[in-house]
Amino acid sequence: MKKIIENIKEVFKKLFKGRNLKHGTNAVLLILMVLGIIWFVQRIINSYPLQYDTTANKQYSISDQSRKIVKDLKQDLRVTVFVKRSVLYEKYMISLLKDLAKVSSKVKTKIYDLDVDTTAAKGYNIMEYNTMVIELGDKRKDIYERDIIGQDPRRQQQGGVEFKGEQAIINAILEVQETGKKIVYFTDGHKEKDSDDMKTPAGAAVIKQTLIGDNYEVKKLNIIKEGKIPADCTVLVVAGPQQAFSAAEAEAVKKYLENGGKAMLLLEPLVNAGFDSVLANWELKMDNDFVVDTKSCLNLVMYSDPASPIPEYETHAITEPLIKNNVPVFFPSVRSISELEKKKNRTIVKEKLFMSSPTSWGETDLASLKSGKVRKDAADLPAPLCLGYTVKEIVKAGKEVKKDNKKETDYETKIVIIGDSDFISNAPGGVGGYQGGTELFANSINWLMDEGLKIAIRPKTVDIRPLLLTPVQDTIVWVMTIFVTPLLVVGAGLFVWWKRRGR
Amino acid sequence: MNKVWVIAKRELKSYFVSPVAYVVIGLFLLISGYFFYVILASSRMAEARGIIMNMSFTFMLMSPLITMRLLSEEKKLGTIEFLFTSPIKVSEIVAGKYLAALILFLAMVVITFQYPLYLILFGKPDLGPIFTSLLGFFLLGGTYLAVGLFASSLSENQLISAIVGMVVLIFLWVIGWAGDLIGGGAGNFISSLSMMNNLENLGKGVLDAGNIFYYIAMIFFFLFITVKRLEWKRW
Numbered sequence: 033m034k035k036i037i038e039n040i041k042e043v044f045k046k047l048f049k050g051r052n053l054k055h056g057t058n059a060v061l062l063i064l065m066v067l068g069i070i071w072f073v074q075r076i077i078n079s080y081p082l083q084y085d086t087t088a089n090k091q092y093s094i095s096d097q098s099r100k101i102v103k104d105l106k107q108d109l110r111v112t113v114f115v116k117r118s119v120l121y122e123k124y125m126i127s128l129l130k131d132l133a134k135v136s137s138k139v140k141t142k143i144y145d146l147d148v149d150t151t152a153a154k155g156y157n158i159m160e161y162n163t164m165v166i167e168l169g170d171k172r173k174d175i176y177e178r179d180i181i182g183q184d185p186r187r188q189q190q191g192g193v194e195f196k197g198e199q200a201i202i203n204a205i206l207e208v209q210e211t212g213k214k215i216v217y218f219t220d221g222h223k224e225k226d227s228d229d230m231k232t233p234a235g236a237a238v239i240k241q242t243l244i245g246d247n248y249e250v251k252k253l254n255i256i257k258e259g260k261i262p263a264d265c266t267v268l269v270v271a272g273p274q275q276a277f278s279a280a281e282a283e284a285v286k287k288y289l290e291n292g293g294k295a296m297l298l299l300e301p302l303v304n305a306g307f308d309s310v311l312a313n314w315e316l317k318m319d320n321d322f323v324v325d326t327k328s329c330l331n332l333v334m335y336s337d338p339a340s341p342i343p344e345y346e347t348h349a350i351t352e353p354l355i356k357n358n359v360p361v362f363f364p365s366v367r368s369i370s371e372l373e374k375k376k377n378r379t380i381v382k383e384k385l386f387m388s389s390p391t392s393w394g395e396t397d398l399a400s401l402k403s404g405k406v407r408k409d410a411a412d413l414p415a416p417l418c419l420g421y422t423v424k425e426i427v428k429a430g431k432e433v434k435k436d437n438k439k440e441t442d443y444e445t446k447i448v449i450i451g452d453s454d455f456i457s458n459a460p461g462g463v464g465g466y467q468g469g470t471e472l473f474a475n476s477i478n479w480l481m482d483e484g485l486k487i488a489i490r491p492k493t494v495d496i497r498p499l500l501l502t503p504v505q506d507t508i509v510w511v512m513t514i515f516v517t518p519l520l521v522v523g524a525g526l527f528v529w530w531k532r533r534g535r
Numbered sequence: 536m537n538k539v540w541v542i543a544k545r546e547l548k549s550y551f552v553s554p555v556a557y558v559v560i561g562l563f564l565l566i567s568g569y570f571f572y573v574i575l576a577s578s579r580m581a582e583a584r585g586i587i588m589n590m591s592f593t594f595m596l597m598s599p600l601i602t603m604r605l606l607s608e609e610k611k612l613g614t615i616e617f618l619f620t621s622p623i624k625v626s627e628i629v630a631g632k633y634l635a636a637l638i639l640f641l642a643m644v645v646i647t648f649q650y651p652l653y654l655i656l657f658g659k660p661d662l663g664p665i666f667t668s669l670l671g672f673f674l675l676g677g678t679y680l681a682v683g684l685f686a687s688s689l690s691e692n693q694l695i696s697a698i699v700g701m702v703v704l705i706f707l708w709v710i711g712w713a714g715d716l717i718g719g720g721a722g723n724f725i726s727s728l729s730m731m732n733n734l735e736n737l738g739k740g741v742l743d744a745g746n747i748f749y750y751i752a753m754i755f756f757f758l759f760i761t762v763k764r765l766e767w768k769r770w
Binding site: 056059062063066067070073074077078080082083084085086087088091092496497498499500501505506508509510512513514517518519521522524525526528529532 | 551552553554556557558560561562564565568569571572575576579580581582646649650653654657658659660661662663664666667727736739740741742743744745748749752755756759760763764766767
């Protein structure tokens with residue numbers, strides 16, 4: 033032990049001896065300086081997007097249009113992601129956010145582990161894994177994993193996935209950048225669904241909260257009081273009036289729509305809402321029926337309701353997410369809608385949203401509903417019946433409109449018409465927690481506002497290049513790689529050794 | 536430069552007259568060949584990313600065997616004193632020895648070109664990521680050798696040099712995990728030091744100036760401290 037201590041003492045003595053100490057200190061200082069320079073240069077390089085993506089489909093590149101949008105940011109964009117650690121989403125998102133942060137220093141990112149950083153999650157009211165919050169000023173937009181990672185339709189069999197993160201983030205940026213709130217007006221005064229009623233199942237406050245969460249402002253509108261539809265109305269919602277609109281009110285709605293307005297008309301059966309002339313203007317009419325479906329209907333274990341049909345979706349931008357995620361929607365008491373004769377000199381685009389199933393019919397003997405003895409007979413409307421329509425019409429603003437070349441000065445009238453309003457209530461049909469109705473409503477509002485993709489960026493797909501070896505190729509590969517090459521090298525070594533031994 | 540080449544040639548000769556280099560290369564090719572075949576047979580994908588990661592890990596464990604004797608042996612035999620008293624600069628000695636190890640490594644890399652060759656012959660791989668993966672492997676290997684050379688300058692015992700080199704390399708390889716655990720700015724800084732994290736972009740086909748600079752800087756830094764270490768020893 034004594035000897036070891038003596039040795040250490042000796043080493044230290046040598047170390048701190050004149051020349052040694054001086055040279056050592058110089059060396060340490062030099063090394064520190066070199067480290068500092070390396071760190072500095074590395075920081076400069078990392079702050080610029082000096083990258084080149086060599087993949088064939090430019091899988092890891094940000095598109096030029098995204099680059100421009102991010103570069104043009106005037107204020108800090110806060111991107112907060114709540115991830116589940118070590119899953120595909122986290123890896124992909126970290127890499128994408130790093131790239132975006134390199135494009136502009138205004139992009140500030142934070143990544144939280146939802147399982148660990150529960151305080152931050154509570155602060156943002158996040159409960160779902162892999163949720164991204166985009167904030168600009170006081171505006172916020174949430175993006176979910178399903179909006180970002182999807183199945184590549186071209187490579188479903190190989191389990192191919194596609195990433196739409198860039199697309200989702202850029203569209204969210206555009207959305208939160210928009211100045212001025214978008215206002216959704218709910219008509220009032222005709223016993224419509226109450227957007228402030230959270231307490232009763234028939235209220236529509238849940239829908240209102242969904243809209244507020246999507247950065248919309250929600251207001252009530254009494255047309256009689258206002259005399260017209262306000263100019264700041266982005267979408268007008270008529271949510272199941274139980275009393276008819278007056279002719280003047282209906283006229284105000286019609287005028288609003290004719291000038292490129294957007295409206296969602298949810299009109300219940302057994303009620304004359306006074307919209308016949310409005311609908312007729314766009315070649316539609318509400319049938320005076322009550323759709324009954326004995327098979328495809330709300331069918332809970334203890335409760336089956338033929339008066340709550342579950343329709344079949346037609347392909348449309350509104351129904352697409354519901355079809356993709358296999359989410360059904362049911363309508364507790366619904367009427368059908370029919371098309372009227374086409375008008376000349378008008379280009380009205382009408383698209384069906386959903387059709388009742390072949391086992392349904394439109395009951396026209398409305399008195400029989402009260403007695404509960406509903407039966408299909410000759411007077412009833414036969415299946416399939418259309419329960420929802422969308423209408424689009426480009427309103428010319430005094431200028432010639434060429435096909436596929438819509439000018440900005442032209443307006444677009446858009447209407448969503450559904451023969452039911454109960455699906456937007458807090459608990460449709462008394463069934464709580466049902467998501468299909470909320471999604472259908474939100475998708476419809478987005479469609480009306482053109483809130484689909486503001487910018488189209490091709491989703492990034494994982495470039496899968498399969499390689500199936502034939503038995504001969506397989507043999508060549510394993511023989512060459514595992515045996516021939518290593519043995520050749522070792523053989524050469526043995527040869528050299530043998531030759532040198534011989535000398 | 537001529538003096539660097541003279542040293543490099545001398546080292547290369549000593550590599551190839553002893554069976555050690557052949558055994559190390561042969562063993563490396565056996566292991567990476569096995570990985571290549573198994574990954575190809577199980578994934579059935581014409582891509583090089585998986586094999587490059589495995590080759591990188593294998594070579595990390597083997598590279599100190601190539602570098603361990605470079606300076607340790609000179610020290611043990613006392614021949615380093617002759618080098619110090621010769622008109623060759625310490626930096627030239629270090630550069631020459633590093634160059635020799637790098638050429639040996641390059642020979643190994645050239646032999647591993649057969650793997651992408653099979654992919655090209657039997658499939659349709661995306662060539663960009665294959666090229667960047669190989670470049671990444673070469674840069675990473677170059678860093679391993681610089682670290683190994685520094686380790687070799689620390690002791691005259693080859694085994695100790697190899698172990699020290701291996702420990703430093705493993706540390707630089709896994710340091711990224713600590714960065715992930717810590718998170719935040721400090722975590723990001725630690726992660727940026729990881730050799731594994733810097734290989735990620737190159738592995739997937741992205742040429743990133745930051746990653747390439749990282750490897751070049753690491754090589755320069757370790758060669759620089761090797762020179763400083765030897766100069767200090769000389770005094």
